[in-house]
Amino acid sequence: MEISVELLKSLFELHDGVITAKELAEAGFTRTLLYICLLNGWLIKESHGRYVLADNQPDEFRMIQNRSEKLIFSHGTALYLHGLSDRVPHELDITVPQGDNVSRIKRDYDNTRFHYCKKEIWGLGITEATTPQGYTVKIYDHERCICDLIKDKKSVDTQIYSQAMREYFSGKCNPRKIVKYAREFNIEEKVRTYMEVL
Incomplete structure (x- = not known):
């Protein structure tokens, strides 16, 4: 198989800028070809079994979320992506179900802050948003973000x-x-107060 930069770029575009060793193998890249790409500096190992193009500035939101389907951008990060905050997040807020092991992700990305929630409410309000670089990621909707803020007020800027x-x-x-979400979080009274005041 002949390697060209155009072939690599089109392959990475199909996979939102991050590709796994398995996906490369499925596209016909042997381990030797992968090694040649790394040796020549065309690819960079992003994390275990995951690669990015060397000349491409990868989308950090997408790279992190590609690590697990259970990582949902939340709190300040989701507010920023929704346009409810004009502050670019220095730490990416991510919510996962209680009990999920994210130690490897924490180790690889020190600019992440994890929030844990009960499995029953983890899926409440999941939607999609576009990152500044144009990729689609999973985040919580407006209502879920507001409920998370009220619930975690002491730790929010x-x-x-x-x-x-x-x-x-x-x-x-x-x-x-x-109000429906607030009932799930046991903060209905607080939400109703905000609705009246604001």
């Missing part, structure tokens, strides 16, 4: 908290949906 609450309750508010 005051400015992010205030801006998100103002933005949401002054225009993007879906009263029925947020």
